[in-house]
Amino acid sequence: MKILVGIKRVIDYNVRIRVKSDASGVETDGVKMSINPFDEIALEEALRIREAGLAEEVIVVSLGGNECQQQLRTGLAMGADRAIQVDTAEDLQPLTIARTFLKVIEKEQPGLVLLGKQAIDGDNSQTAQMLAALWDRPQATFVSQMNMSGESVTVVREVDAGLETIEVDLPAVISVDLRLNEPRFVKLPDIMKAKRKPLEVIALDELGVAPENNLEVSKYSPPPVRAKGILVEDTAQLVTELKTRGLV
Amino acid sequence: MSKTLIIAEHDGSNLNPSTAKCASCAAAIGQDFDILVMGSSVNAIAEQAAAIDGAAGVTVVDAENLANPLAVNHAAEVVALAESYSHILGPSTTYGRDLMPRIAALLGVNQVSDISTVEGSHHFTRPIYAGNAIVDVHAPENVTVVATVRVASWKAAGNSGSAAIETRSASAPASANTRYVGLEAGGGERPDLQSAPRVVSAGRAMASEENFEMVYELADLIGAGVGASRAAVDAGYCPNDMQVGQTGKIIAPDLYIAFGISGAIQHITGIKDAGTIVAVNKDADAPIFEVADIGLVADLFTVIPEMKQLLS
Numbered sequence A: 001m002k003i004l005v006g007i008k009r010v011i012d013y014n015v016r017i018r019v020k021s022d023a024s025g026v027e028t029d030g031v032k033m034s035i036n037p038f039d040e041i042a043l044e045e046a047l048r049i050r051e052a053g054l055a056e057e058v059i060v061v062s063l064g065g066n067e068c069q070q071q072l073r074t075g076l077a078m079g080a081d082r083a084i085q086v087d088t089a090e091d092l093q094p095l096t097i098a099r100t101f102l103k104v105i106e107k108e109q110p111g112l113v114l115l116g117k118q119a120i121d122g123d124n125s126q127t128a129q130m131l132a133a134l135w136d137r138p139q140a141t142f143v144s145q146m147n148m149s150g151e152s153v154t155v156v157r158e159v160d161a162g163l164e165t166i167e168v169d170l171p172a173v174i175s176v177d178l179r180l181n182e183p184r185f186v187k188l189p190d191i192m193k194a195k196r197k198p199l200e201v202i203a204l205d206e207l208g209v210a211p212e213n214n215l216e217v218s219k220y221s222p223p224p225v226r227a228k229g230i231l232v233e234d235t236a237q238l239v240t241e242l243k244t245r246g247l248v
Numbered sequence B: 001m002s003k004t005l006i007i008a009e010h011d012g013s014n015l016n017p018s019t020a021k022c023a024s025c026a027a028a029i030g031q032d033f034d035i036l037v038m039g040s041s042v043n044a045i046a047e048q049a050a051a052i053d054g055a056a057g058v059t060v061v062d063a064e065n066l067a068n069p070l071a072v073n074h075a076a077e078v079v080a081l082a083e084s085y086s087h088i089l090g091p092s093t094t095y096g097r098d099l100m101p102r103i104a105a106l107l108g109v110n111q112v113s114d115i116s117t118v119e120g121s122h123h124f125t126r127p128i129y130a131g132n133a134i135v136d137v138h139a140p141e142n143v144t145v146v147a148t149v150r151v152a153s154w155k156a157a158g159n160s161g162s163a164a165i166e167t168r169s170a171s172a173p174a175s176a177n178t179r180y181v182g183l184e185a186g187g188g189e190r191p192d193l194q195s196a197p198r199v200v201s202a203g204r205a206m207a208s209e210e211n212f213e214m215v216y217e218l219a220d221l222i223g224a225g226v227g228a229s230r231a232a233v234d235a236g237y238c239p240n241d242m243q244v245g246q247t248g249k250i251i252a253p254d255l256y257i258a259f260g261i262s263g264a265i266q267h268i269t270g271i272k273d274a275g276t277i278v279a280v281n282k283d284a285d286a287p288i289f290e291v292a293d294i295g296l297v298a299d300l301f302t303v304i305p306e307m308k309q310l311l312s
Ligand SMILES: Cc1cc2nc3c(=O)[nH]c(=O)nc-3n(C[C@H](O)[C@H](O)[C@H](O)COP(=O)(O)OP(=O)(O)OC[C@H]3O[C@@H](n4cnc5c(N)ncnc54)[C@H](O)[C@@H]3O)c2cc1C
Pocket: A013, A037, A038, A120, A178, B202, B203, B204, B205, B228, B229, B230, B231, B232, B243, B244, B245, B246, B247, B248, B249, B259, B260, B261, B262, B263, B264, B265, B266, B267, B270, B280, B281, B282, B283, B286, B298, B299, B300, B301
């Protein structure tokens, strides 16, 4: 079985985001870029499944310009067998990304597709669900535990009410949550080895996908700032303050 | 035809407050709206939906295979009704986030995630980058708008309405390749985090599951829901459904009290819309103080017992 893992290049989660003064986007100049943290977890899970002998090959896929090869190489260094970059200069939206993944699936015939539960730049949380719908295969989102058993997989999903368990037949699309695993660290020799692993580049239009029904973003704004607060000296003062404001 | 459909959320016995919040968003869009209730034996829930102010009608699709919230089955029913609607709204809860993109893909449109304000029938604002930027989004006018409503941004609509209820039979068979096994509820009997007017929350500093007891006791004294940081959940001090933040729940209580939470951006994004934020942390430089309305630099293990005493 092959496992396909989606890897998105995003601004590192530790970076303080700044909206550009002309409202055209957020500052990316000289900003640290990383693999979307959820995608790192998806890849770690794929590697563990392969290491348990339940899959033969792990393929990392990224849609983006040449710069996303950096994140694909990190994925290869973590242990993926090969990488595919779907080359596009456009900032694609989830429906187009899902349609593109479907084309890659038709080519590679994976038994499992692992994506992040959301990309931390757009916070859309759509791609996995859309892909499952278009592929007409089961979806399991926000997964924090996975158990593979032959033709199906039992997953635990983190939902608002607690932990939900469902069982899905393979092939399936799974979107992963933070508590699924702890991704491994990349070691220096692995980075060297990753340079020799195959990285295939396919142009988006070669796959016959055209971006459609896009949402248009007209403006980026910084979030409203909260008014400056006060400091109290002790618990008694805190409780008095809460009472005066009618909060308790 | 310009009409909005709201996907109701419920747990089999009660309508989730997110539905009345979606109704407020639908009212802001300004068209008539219907509410769709899917499930098995959901008459009582349909009546709760019919009472939501402004609802034009309630459609019930009652079938055994809809009893559990599997997106694959629910999406098929929504798509079967989609033709009559220009807008389809669901909540930004895990139910809505699982379901709505599936509907969008089946209708061939991109989804507007997490609507926080409505500027026009096809013009919305939404947060990105964990709330560190807000974008103005315009949806194309010639296709259905499929969107999730950021529930923390909207007040619940009132419940003095009386919409007509219409029942339909399910149009799609249950999926054979996705099976519901069960739900292990975490939170217990305390007020629901996403609708509680007061929330008491604690982080890694609690250091153990046992210590969390004092947080529950304080919360119970003031009738609050209980939240936590990711670090506290990861460490096993409390269940996952208590996590507040980018990957947990986005909440907007009138009062949020954070004990021993440093205030990472991923946490702050979950509480930005709270009325009053109180932070108790022994580190005066903790970033949580940048957003706190009332701050107290102190040891929580002293403060919590003192608060319990002063408030009981
Ligand atoms: C993709 C991603 C998503 C994330 N999503 C979330 C999310 O949804 N929610 C979330 O919370 N986090 C999330 N995180 C994690 C986040 O970055 C922080 O690591 C986390 O919020 C830290 O939790 P904490 O404040 O409890 O712990 P710490 O950062 O360790 O802070 C503990 C605080 O307690 C204080 N303290 C210690 N002892 C005492 C005492 N006795 N009395 C008073 N104060 C004391 C310390 O001064 C410190 O400020 C996410 C991270 C990533 C990468």
